[in-house]
Amino acid sequence: MKRFIEEYTDETFDLIVIGGGITGAAVAYDAASRGFNVALLEKKDYSWATSAATSKLIHGGLRYLQNLEFGLVRESLRERLTLENIAPNLVYPIQFLVPGYENSKSDKWMLRAGLTIYDVLAYDRGKTWDESKKIPGHSWLSKEEIIEMESQVRPEKMTGGSIYYDCQSIYPERLTLAFIKSAVKHGAKTANYSKVVDFLHSGENKINGVRVEDLLTGKTVDVKGRLVINCGGPWADIILNLADKTGESKHAIRRSEGIHFITKKFKTKYAVVLWTPAGRHFFTIPWRGFQLVGTTDKEYVGNPDDWKVTKKSIEELIVDANDSIGDGNLKYEDVIFAYGGLRPLVDKQTEGTYESSRKYEIYDNTADGFDGLITVEGGKYTTSRHLAEGVLEMVQNKLDRHLGDPVTAKEFLSGCEIKDMEAFMSELEKTYKDFDAKTIDFLGRNYGTESRAVFELARTNPELAEVVCEDGQILASVVYAILNESARTLDDILFRRTGIGNIGHPGKEVLQKIAVTAAKELNWDESKREQEIKISDAALRLPAE
Secondary structure: OEEEHHHOOOEEEEEEEEEEOOHHHHHHHHHHOOOEEEEEEOOOOOOHHHHHOOOOOEOHHHHHHHHOHHHHHHHHHHHHHHHHHHHHHEEEEEEEEEEEEEEOOOOOHHHHHHHHHHHHHHOOOOOOOHHHHHHOEEEOOOOHHHHHOOOEHHHHHHHEEEEEEEEEOOOOHHHHHHHHHHHHHOOOEEOOEEEEEEEEEEEEEEEEEEEEEOOOOOOOEEEEEEEEEEHHHHHHHHHHHOOOOOOOOOOEEEEEEEEEEEEEEOOOOOEEEEEOOOEEEEEEEEOEEEEEEOOOEEEEEEOOOOOOOOHHHHHHHHHHHHHHEOOOOOHHHHHHEEEEEEEEEEOOOOHHHOOOOOOOOEEEEEOOEOEEEEEEEEEEEHHHHHHHHHHHHHHHHHOOOOOOOOOHHHHHHHOOOOOOOOHHHHHHHHHHHOOOOOHHHHHHHHHHHHHHHHHHHHHHOHHHHHHOOOOOOOOOOHHHHHHHOOOOOHHHHHHHHHHHHOOOOHHHHHHHHHHHHHHHOOOOOHHHHHHHHHHHHHHHOOOOO
C-alpha cells in the first residue's frame, strides 16, 4: 500500500472518500469494486479513532430490541453473517452468558422473550461458508447451572439466565485494514496522514475536490473529484462546515464517549452481559488472555480532537464492574491498558446517549447548498458494509451512472481468502514448524493468507523471528507493517498493525527493539526514534488524571 498523495499528478477521481475508519473503508471498497475511480483520505492513521474503540464485537444489537428497532437488529444480524463469511480469520462466534436478576431490564422472562425474537431475526445464521462458523440458538439455564458455569457472576437475586451467541472481532483495526486493502486491490488509491483542510469549488457552491495537507511532509495538494463522500464519523460536522465559504454553517452532531479497559484481576470463561444499578448494560469478555471490560456511554460536548481517556472515566467503569462481577475489589492499578473513542449519533430525540439509536443517515448536501458532497452520519461497525451499499445508491443517482449488483457480500476480503479455517490453521502448523505454536495461531488468525509473507520475512532474517508479545507476535510483523501496510509511526505499528500495544506496555526493552527495527525501514535518525518512543510510551500508560 502506497500513500498516493506523495505522487499525485492532477488526476480527477470519480469519488473522494474522507475518513479511513470502517465506514470510509467500506464505501471505498464498494465503490472501487463497482468500477469507480476512488481516492480515500485519512487525516491520521487508518482505523485510529472510533473504529479502534469497539468492544471487539460483531453483533446484532440485542439491546436495540427494547427500542423496538427490529429493522436495525435484522440488518445487523444479516451483516454479522456476512462478516463471518468474508473475514473468516477475523470474525468468530462467541458465547454470551446473560444472568437474569429481579429487575425489569434483566428479568429472566424479559430475557427469554428478547432472545427468542433475536433468534427469529437471525433465521439465516446457519448459512455460513465455513461449517465451523454456524451459530446455534439460545438456551435457557437455571440459577444453579449459571453459578456452576461461571463463578464470577453474582448469585444474589439471580433468577436464571441464558446462553446466546454473537461474534467477536479479534482485531477490529485489522478488519478495517482488510476493507482498505480490498479497495486498493480493486484500484482505489489511499493515503493516511492526509488531512482535508478545505474544499475546492467550481462555480457557485459546486464542490469538485478537496485541499489536502500531507501531515508527513507539510505539503498541500489539491485533489480533484466529481463527488466527495464525508465519512468523518465524530468529525463529520466539522468537515461539512469546511464546505461553507460564508462561515455561517453550524451543522452539529451528537457524540457519545465509550471506553474499555483490560485486566487480569479476574477471568470469565464466557462473555458476560452485565447491568449497572442504573440499568445500563456492559460486557466483560475474554480476549487475548485478558479480560476486556466495557463499554461506557456518556455524552461528550466539545472538539473531538480534544477528547481523551481520563482516569475519572476508567474509575467510573471500575465502579460498574465492582458493582456487577467478581469479588468487588478491582482497583485502578489492576487495569493494564485502557482505550476509547467517540461515537457519532443521529438521534436527537432521547435524553441520554445510551438510549440513542445506532442507525445511520446518508445526506445529499445539495440541499445545504453544497452540490457534489454526500455526508454519512451515525451507524455501527457491524452494518458499515451495508451502509456503503446505500451510499453507492445515492452516488448512482448523483452521477447518473448505472451500477451492477454489489459484490462485497460475495467475496472474501483481502487476506481473508480462507474457505476452511481449521484446515488453513492445520496447514500453517505443518508448514511453519520452526515457529512457536502461539506465533502460528496469532499470525494465522490476524493476518490470514498474508501470514505466510510475515513468516517468510522471519525466515529470511532470523532476528525478525523474535517473539515480542505474550501471544506470539514477532518482529517480522513490524517490517511487514511498514513495507505493505503504510505504517508510518510507532503508534501505527503497536496499536493498529501488530497488536503488541493493545494489551499494555510491552516493556522498555521490547519497545526499544521495535523502534530500532522500524527506524531501519523508515530511515529515522536517533532523535526521531527517541521521539517516537516517547510518544508511544505515553500512549501505553494509564492516564494520571
